[in-house]
Amino acid sequence: MSHENEKHENHSTGYGLYIIVWLALLGLTSITVTIAGIDLGSYTLFVALTIAAIKSYLVISIFMHIKYEDPIFKVFILISVLTLAVIFLLTYFDIIYR
Amino acid sequence: MFSGPSENTGTVDMVMLYIVGVSVLLLVGITITMIYFVFKYNRKKGHKPVDIHGNVWLEILWIAIPTILVLSMFYYGYNGFVVMRTIPENAMEIKVTARMWEWKFDYENGKSSDTLYVPVGQPINLVMESVDVNHSLFIPAFRIKEDVIAGIKTHLGFTADEAGTYIITCAEYCGLKHSMMYTAVKALPLTEFNNWLEGKTEKQIIDESVSLLAEKLNVGLLHDKGCITCHSLDGSIKQAPSFLAINGRKTVILEGGEERTITVDDNYLRKSIMDPYSEIVKGYPAIMPEQKRMLNEDEVNQIIGILKALN
Amino acid sequence: MSDGKTVATEKSFYEEGTTKSPKGIKSWIFSTDHKRIGILYLCSIATFFVVGAILGILMRLELIAPGRTIMDAQTYNQTFTLHGVIMIFLFIVPGLPAIFGNFFLPIHIGAKDVAFPRLNLLSWWIYITGAFLALLAITMPGGPVDTGWTFYIPYSVRSTTNVSWAIFAAFVLGFSSILTGINFITTVHRMRAPGMTYFKMPLFVWSTYATAWIQVIATPIIAITILLLIIERFFGVGIFDPALGGDPILYQHLFWIYSHPAVYIMILPAMGVVSEIIPTFSRRTIFGYKAIAYSSLAIAFVGYLVWAHHMFTSGISDTARIIFSLLTFIVALPSGVKIFNWVATMYKGSIDPKPPFLWVMAFIFLFSIGGLTGLVLGSLATDIHLHDTYFVVAHFHYVMFGGTGTIFIAALFYWWPKMFGRMYNIKLANYTVVLYFIAFNTLYFPKFIMGYMGMPRRYYDYLSEFTTLQFISTIGSWLMAVAIFLIIWNLVRSLKTGRIAHANPWGGVTLEWQIASPPPLENFHEVPVITHEPYDFSQLKEMDYESK
Amino acid sequence: MSQNEHTLNDSHGHVHRDDVGARMGMWLFLFTELLLFGGMFLVYAVYRFQYPDQFHLAATELNTGIGALNTIILLTSSLTVVLSITALQKKNKLLSVLLLVITILLALFFMANKYVEWSTKIAHGIYPGSEVLLAKQNGEILFFGLYYVMTGLHALHIIIGVIILAFMVVFILKDVITHDNYVKLENGGLYWHLVDLIWIFLFPLFYLIQ
Numbered sequence A: 001m002s003h004e005n006e007k008h009e010n011h012s013t014g015y016g017l018y019i020i021v022w023l024a025l026l027g028l029t030s031i032t033v034t035i036a037g038i039d040l041g042s043y044t045l046f047v048a049l050t051i052a053a054i055k056s057y058l059v060i061s062i063f064m065h066i067k068y069e070d071p072i073f074k075v076f077i078l079i080s081v082l083t084l085a086v087i088f089l090l091t092y093f094d095i096i097y098r
Numbered sequence B: 001m002f003s004g005p006s007e008n009t010g011t012v013d014m015v016m017l018y019i020v021g022v023s024v025l026l027l028v029g030i031t032i033t034m035i036y037f038v039f040k041y042n043r044k045k046g047h048k049p050v051d052i053h054g055n056v057w058l059e060i061l062w063i064a065i066p067t068i069l070v071l072s073m074f075y076y077g078y079n080g081f082v083v084m085r086t087i088p089e090n091a092m093e094i095k096v097t098a099r100m101w102e103w104k105f106d107y108e109n110g111k112s113s114d115t116l117y118v119p120v121g122q123p124i125n126l127v128m129e130s131v132d133v134n135h136s137l138f139i140p141a142f143r144i145k146e147d148v149i150a151g152i153k154t155h156l157g158f159t160a161d162e163a164g165t166y167i168i169t170c171a172e173y174c175g176l177k178h179s180m181m182y183t184a185v186k187a188l189p190l191t192e193f194n195n196w197l198e199g200k201t202e203k204q205i206i207d208e209s210v211s212l213l214a215e216k217l218n219v220g221l222l223h224d225k226g227c228i229t230c231h232s233l234d235g236s237i238k239q240a241p242s243f244l245a246i247n248g249r250k251t252v253i254l255e256g257g258e259e260r261t262i263t264v265d266d267n268y269l270r271k272s273i274m275d276p277y278s279e280i281v282k283g284y285p286a287i288m289p290e291q292k293r294m295l296n297e298d299e300v301n302q303i304i305g306i307l308k309a310l311n
Numbered sequence C: 001m002s003d004g005k006t007v008a009t010e011k012s013f014y015e016e017g018t019t020k021s022p023k024g025i026k027s028w029i030f031s032t033d034h035k036r037i038g039i040l041y042l043c044s045i046a047t048f049f050v051v052g053a054i055l056g057i058l059m060r061l062e063l064i065a066p067g068r069t070i071m072d073a074q075t076y077n078q079t080f081t082l083h084g085v086i087m088i089f090l091f092i093v094p095g096l097p098a099i100f101g102n103f104f105l106p107i108h109i110g111a112k113d114v115a116f117p118r119l120n121l122l123s124w125w126i127y128i129t130g131a132f133l134a135l136l137a138i139t140m141p142g143g144p145v146d147t148g149w150t151f152y153i154p155y156s157v158r159s160t161t162n163v164s165w166a167i168f169a170a171f172v173l174g175f176s177s178i179l180t181g182i183n184f185i186t187t188v189h190r191m192r193a194p195g196m197t198y199f200k201m202p203l204f205v206w207s208t209y210a211t212a213w214i215q216v217i218a219t220p221i222i223a224i225t226i227l228l229l230i231i232e233r234f235f236g237v238g239i240f241d242p243a244l245g246g247d248p249i250l251y252q253h254l255f256w257i258y259s260h261p262a263v264y265i266m267i268l269p270a271m272g273v274v275s276e277i278i279p280t281f282s283r284r285t286i287f288g289y290k291a292i293a294y295s296s297l298a299i300a301f302v303g304y305l306v307w308a309h310h311m312f313t314s315g316i317s318d319t320a321r322i323i324f325s326l327l328t329f330i331v332a333l334p335s336g337v338k339i340f341n342w343v344a345t346m347y348k349g350s351i352d353p354k355p356p357f358l359w360v361m362a363f364i365f366l367f368s369i370g371g372l373t374g375l376v377l378g379s380l381a382t383d384i385h386l387h388d389t390y391f392v393v394a395h396f397h398y399v400m401f402g403g404t405g406t407i408f409i410a411a412l413f414y415w416w417p418k419m420f421g422r423m424y425n426i427k428l429a430n431y432t433v434v435l436y437f438i439a440f441n442t443l444y445f446p447k448f449i450m451g452y453m454g455m456p457r458r459y460y461d462y463l464s465e466f467t468t469l470q471f472i473s474t475i476g477s478w479l480m481a482v483a484i485f486l487i488i489w490n491l492v493r494s495l496k497t498g499r500i501a502h503a504n505p506w507g508g509v510t511l512e513w514q515i516a517s518p519p520p521l522e523n524f525h526e527v528p529v530i531t532h533e534p535y536d537f538s539q540l541k542e543m544d545y546e547s548k
Numbered sequence D: 001m002s003q004n005e006h007t008l009n010d011s012h013g014h015v016h017r018d019d020v021g022a023r024m025g026m027w028l029f030l031f032t033e034l035l036l037f038g039g040m041f042l043v044y045a046v047y048r049f050q051y052p053d054q055f056h057l058a059a060t061e062l063n064t065g066i067g068a069l070n071t072i073i074l075l076t077s078s079l080t081v082v083l084s085i086t087a088l089q090k091k092n093k094l095l096s097v098l099l100l101v102i103t104i105l106l107a108l109f110f111m112a113n114k115y116v117e118w119s120t121k122i123a124h125g126i127y128p129g130s131e132v133l134l135a136k137q138n139g140e141i142l143f144f145g146l147y148y149v150m151t152g153l154h155a156l157h158i159i160i161g162v163i164i165l166a167f168m169v170v171f172i173l174k175d176v177i178t179h180d181n182y183v184k185l186e187n188g189g190l191y192w193h194l195v196d197l198i199w200i201f202l203f204p205l206f207y208l209i210q
């Protein structure tokens, strides 16, 4: 069991990286607020969600340490996100064509 | 080979026969093999068991063959479905309104009825909407059904090929009298149908018979709003108190579990219509649909007026 | 017979507990031992099964003849709702994983407990809380729910009965299910004994693992759906109610997004048990181990793609109906793979048809009927006619009761000697299988015919043309009551008068048969090192097994 | 799977500890939260598709400023939590506690904003079942229904998060959580990040669609 702790210690990144990520997150927030003011038509939603996705990627991989975690965790995340995506997609087959 | 009161009947029965046929073959095959193995390789016979770990070709085989089978099943079902759902241009549109627990059919010429009349051979398009909860219009003889929902119009198409009377029933659970929400579709030869369509509406007939009871009051409103499904006009007991001589009647009601005797007046009538569950008349189930969102002020006043006149 | 050396000195988990004193009620309801928790679940779930079954009997009695027989329409509506809610949420969804998963999953992988034993105990407590709430809901003002177990909006918003409490109970029960799922997934990943690679795990572990994923990923959807419905009822927030612009069909989507995968929560563990029983009584390795293992995962995944086959007539778009119909047919394939591999496992075996095996044979027949009629329902043209008729009622009783229910019984008869250290009366059990089989088909087969003739479900009353078939079905329910009574009687009586069971009465080779009956507190004296495949019967010789 | 050998029930009778397992359990729990909110996002997506214009109209009533401020607060609190773990790893117990306390304060700040926001809405007569709301179009009723339910449920998670973090503070002070045994703190942090993640989506979907 010491093994894992070691593994973790190896990756305790110090404070720097976290602060950089935090700054990036704040930057992305201001971008998304600014863009919301501009009328991009049907792309507005797309852009907003893309930025939100990038933000969550940063939070998940760095803040939540997934980058340093056992690979099986990534598979797990993939399973659940994929399931959610499938549910959305299939529901839309009803909503769009109704 | 298959025929029925509607072309769809034959189609559906055909698909059914195909799927059930294949299924029975598979079932019998599996069962017989299993029982045969149990006898053949019974421990009593003292065979030495042989470890067989698997066989890739067999696995492929029993994925591939069922795949073909199910795809063919899907295809037949799909085909029948598309035909059923394709409504010809010349279809006759009939409006269907469902409410707890009755059906109403409105024809293009403004006539309405609570039995569905259709001409033989004429494609029909039912455009359906509910005023309260979900219902489902089911005509077993034609092998069709479709839910009837509040706020969303659904449609159901069919053609009756043989004259006759077929049951219509409600297939989506809708409360107390779900199992009594029957009516019928009457398929008539075209001329007979036209005679009927030009004739008096059932509403008119009701109006006439009721007018014996209550002069020229617009009792039809009670019918339109579904009140007289549960409340009788002649004093007989249905699922709810009769309307006959309701004004001024002394009644025991339950309010929050406590009994109280009141005298029916304007206020009481209004409250019972808009918010029926606050006070339930003793001995009756709490099944009255709330009318708050279904009646406008004018209709409420009108109904109260009618009720008071029914003495 | 094996382990002659250790049996004598060893204390079972009945004599040694995780609490201060191993005896008394507290040593049970506060025990973190997975085996004791399994038995707690067994007692509670079996109780609710009997309650649900008695409601079923009452319904059949009402339907024995047209018109009123023993209850009025409102009572009937409440009865079938309660019957459905109890059977689904209190019996069949938690059933196999919570009882047999808890008891045998850790043993099967050579662990001494699950990954989070205290969480495990919490799951049971949450289950009991949910069950208590469900019972409370019956007595609360407004009376028992009358919406059907599907709680369709708008009726569930309009109904004056106590819908909110009942669905809140389902919400709580969902949490219990989720926690069990989390526990099992982590256990499988983290607690395997040395040498226990993924492909050396018994197939029961595989299927319980797949089930656990459905429990974790699907249950939250029903939780939020229920929450939204409660919020809608309490605060009048417009979400699904058409009166406020909501979309009642969307509710149905959310409901079935959980409830279809849930039917695989019900059947997958049962399939795992079948994969255990068949090799043991055929005394040869399972045919197509990997195919069966992967098909469990496939069922779990594809199970998410087909939910709208419950909504073919609900007014969803025709495009969606077609897509979902196609996907529904795909989900049948992995189940087929399992059936074929099981039958192939009997080939060239050395088959000893003891009661658990006989129940499995009944299962294969009944479940195949249930599954194959699922295909009839998956096909668009036919489902439009059969939806919400007795055909559906017959289908789901065949898969749930004939499938999972039968295996529930099979698992009891298979593992009873291990769990309680006593053997039941085998002869009586053999007769019971036959009675059960006849009763089952008498009870449910007529429903297929009625459904096809157009008898809608959830009907208090029916047209006279159905009288004969309804009557036959009711007779079947009485036969079934006798069969179930004999099962319970046989098992319960064995606790007192049954002979002491061997560690390995059937000649099984998975790990549970290599330890004493009943097992000791931490299952294994020393960590087992796994060198064999799970169904390698050459081990029997090493295990010193003599067949009796 | 030799990687597992070190996670076994060890035979020496020690209490068995498995940090990876504990985090795995936490992640699985987070998935259930994800799906729980996912279900609501699905409802949102469907209604937004059905009533695009009315959603836009309704969203103009929301205050983007407060939304953006709350986003910044939550992102910052996520940072302080993760820094607190690092501090503990570096055996800086005091800093770790301090950062956690800052996190809790940020959370309370978030709640205060939320309170102001909700109460102005309610003061304007916009709340479930109100006359003002019922007079609006269906799409707007749905928008506000979802707004209250989704942000409300999110706020509930914040409150739970605050309680969890408060426990973490106590645990650190009592040395239940230490620099070489801090998986509880990690799991508490994971929960807090999840709350943040959900807000990352709630924010553009409710406040940024004018």
Ligand code: HEA
Binding pocket: B026, B027, B030, B066, B067, B069, B070, C150, C263, C264, C266, C267, C309, C310, C311, C328, C329, C331, C332, C333, C335, C336, C337, C339, C367, C368, C369, C370, C371, C372, C374, C375, C377, C378, C379, C383, C386, C387, C388, C392, C395, C396, C399, C400, C403, C404
């Ligand atoms: C244990 C529970 C369980 C299981 C396992 C299943 C399994 C299946 N179910 Fe069932 N189902 C229910 C429980 C279950 N169901 C319930 C409770 C309802 C009603 C809910 C309600 O409305 O109250 C329902 C309703 C239901 C409907 C909706 C009917 C309606 O309301 O109109 C449909 C429609 O497609 C369906 C289909 C299927 C299919 C295709 C499978 C498949 O997974 C079956 C796969 C199995 C086989 C196919 C048999 C074995 C295989 C072979 C013998 C090999 C050869 C096979 C091939 C040719 C492929 N089910």
Ligand code: HEA
Binding pocket: C050, C052, C053, C054, C056, C057, C059, C060, C080, C081, C083, C084, C085, C087, C088, C091, C092, C147, C148, C149, C150, C393, C397, C400, C401, C405, C443, C456, C457, C458, C459, C460, C477, C480, C481, C482, C484, C485
């Ligand atoms: C696992 C699930 C399960 C099981 C096992 C059963 C078991 C039974 N069910 Fe089912 N049923 C459902 C799940 C289940 N049911 C569901 C989900 C619905 C849908 C509800 C809805 O529409 O919302 C339904 C609906 C349903 C209907 C349709 C109602 C309608 O649509 O109008 C009917 C009708 O006959 C019925 C009958 C029965 C019967 C007679 C049994 C019996 O076979 C039970 C057999 C068992 C016994 C008979 C044992 C009796 C007990 C003893 C012998 C012990 C004796 C001891 C004492 C008395 C102390 N059920």
Ligand code: CUA
Binding pocket: B100, B101, B134, B135, B136, B170, B171, B172, B173, B174, B175, B177, B178, B179, B181
């Ligand atoms: Cu109307 Cu059932």
Ligand SMILES: [Cu+2]
Binding pocket: C259, C260, C263, C306, C307, C309, C310
């Ligand atoms: Cu299904």
